Amino acid sequence: MKRIEFITELSRKLYKLPKEELESVLSYYDEIFLDAGIENEEETAEKLGNIDDIIRQILVENNIEPDGKPEYYVDSSKQNQQKSNTYQPKNESSDFNNKPKSGMSAAAKILIAVLTFPIWLPVLIVIVSLAFALLVTVIAVAFAFAVAGVSCIVVGIITLFTAPPIGLTTLGIGFVFLGIIGLIASPILKAVFNSVRNVLNSIFSFLHNIIDRRRAV
Amino acid sequence: MGFPISAGLLDSMVLATVNAEDTYGYEITQNIRRAVDVSESTLYPVLRRLQKSDLLETYDREFMGRNRRYYHVTSKGELALEQYRKEWCDHKVKVDSILMNEVENNEKN
Numbered sequence: 001m002k003r004i005e006f007i008t009e010l011s012r013k014l015y016k017l018p019k020e021e022l023e024s025v026l027s028y029y030d031e032i033f034l035d036a037g038i039e040n041e042e043e044t045a046e047k048l049g050n051i052d053d054i055i056r057q058i059l060v061e062n063n064i065e066p067d068g069k070p071e072y073y074v075d076s077s078k079q080n081q082q083k084s085n086t087y088q089p090k091n092e093s094s095d096f097n098n099k100p101k102s103g104m105s106a107a108a109k110i111l112i113a114v115l116t117f118p119i120w121l122p123v124l125i126v127i128v129s130l131a132f133a134l135l136v137t138v139i140a141v142a143f144a145f146a147v148a149g150v151s152c153i154v155v156g157i158i159t160l161f162t163a164p165p166i167g168l169t170t171l172g173i174g175f176v177f178l179g180i181i182g183l184i185a186s187p188i189l190k191a192v193f194n195s196v197r198n199v200l201n202s203i204f205s206f207l208h209n210i211i212d213r214r215r216a217v
Numbered sequence: 218m219g220f221p222i223s224a225g226l227l228d229s230m231v232l233a234t235v236n237a238e239d240t241y242g243y244e245i246t247q248n249i250r251r252a253v254d255v256s257e258s259t260l261y262p263v264l265r266r267l268q269k270s271d272l273l274e275t276y277d278r279e280f281m282g283r284n285r286r287y288y289h290v291t292s293k294g295e296l297a298l299e300q301y302r303k304e305w306c307d308h309k310v311k312v313d314s315i316l317m318n319e320v321e322n323n324e325k326n
Contacts, residue, residue: 024265025261027284027286028242028257028261028264028286029257029261031241031242031243031283031284031285031286032242032243032246032257034283035241035242035243035244035285036243047256047257048256048257048258049256049258053258054258054261057258057262058261058262061262061265061266
């Protein structure tokens with residue numbers, strides 16, 4: 001566990017403490033992590049011991065019952081340990097065997113997904129086409145700027161010999177166009193391209209998951 | 218360590234550490250670790266208790282752009298430490314007399 005995770009967990013589970021007490025706990029542990037060195041965060045957390053024990057002890061010291069049900073914590077931590085110790089190699093299959101309920105809910109999810117496809121398919125198509133339109137627009141605008149820039153430069157160079165002032169101005173405008181592309185358009189283009197790719201990726205991985213689950217069931 | 222450390226012993230060791238020089242949480246643990254295997258999380262309640270019973274007080278000092286909480290022994294804490302030291306000496310002599318089979322001539326008389 002890293003320092004940030006440790007501190008967040010403490011503040012999350014110790015919210016019942018008086019403000020001053022909570023501040024004292026958090027600053028104490030934060031200081032310990034920092035003094036032990038940023039590079040040893042995992043090791044420091046390990047040395048500090050089980051965080052749930054620490055939390056419970058602090059609550060008890062402050063006359064607050066640890067959330068009413070201490071057994072719950074013990075049980076859940078035991079279960080987690082068992083899971084990580086023994087079930088890890090064949091995690092998924094055993095999960096399906098041991099918890100028919102979660103298998104049912106997965107099947108139900110697929111069923112819902114299939115039944116509601118008249119709703120989400122159009123939405124999906126709209127999202128994809130919007131993303132595509134956005135991409136095309138940005139590309140088109142950038143392209144237009146590039147064409148304008150290049151042609152201005154070409155025209156500028158030509159008129160430079162016949163009418164130097166106009167030629168220089170046109171040349172300058174051309175460079176401004178290219179500069180705008182370089183400074184503004186290309187980052188925007190990159191950002192749009194990336195986000196479109198991310199959206200499409202997440203949609204496809206979502207579909208992929210559903211198909212995979214169907215196979216597993 | 219084969220011997221469990223009592224709360225009183227832990228209190229007194231913390232007091233002694235801080236009494237030698239005002240210091241901060243991590244350093245206190247490191248010092249006490251030379252003798253017994255304790256973690257910072259064991260010492261937090263000890264420090265807090267000593268603070269609440271006015272044996273220790275704290276002040277913040279800046280260190281590399283952040284705060285470090287330094288502990289300082291109050292006059293009440295100094296008295297308590299003195300008392301602890303006396304008790305420990307007594308205790309040590311008695312335990313030694315049994316554990317090391319030391320014959321205490323003075324006590325026999």
